[in-house]
Amino acid sequence: MDLIIQDYEKYIKETQRLQMENDRLxxxxxxxxxxxxxxKTGNTTRPAAxxxxxxxxxxxxxxxxHVFGAQVNNDEGNRF
Structure with a gap:
């Protein structure tokens, strides 16, 4: 039973971490x-076409x- 509680606590922490990362991104x-x-508005010399x-x-x-750079670096370190 204690193992289930620990797993649930890890799940909650990971969910919170992912939510914070999502908000940051x-x-x-x-x-x-x-x-x-x-x-775009400051550059009038180059037409959009x-x-x-x-x-x-x-x-x-x-x-x-910019968006995924930190995430890719973190994922590479957590593979093993």
Whole structure:
């Protein structure tokens, strides 16, 4: 019975940790979205139609690196 309680406590702690991580990542996405919106409005010399697929892929890559970078590093250390 004590083992079940310990497992439940670990489950609660992990759920709380994941919720905090999720909140942090959502905040980061919001921040980066705002930065992107500001940079788009401040950059009037380059029309939106000239955005290429490469530009989009670079932005997506940067966003993924910012959002998932810490998570990928943590997952690699916890594999074994």
């Amino acid at each position: 959502l905040s980061k996405v919001d921040e980066l979205t705002k930065q992107l919106a500001v940079s 000239s955005t290429t697929n490469m530009d989009i892929l670079k932005r997506l890559s940067n966003l993924e690196r």
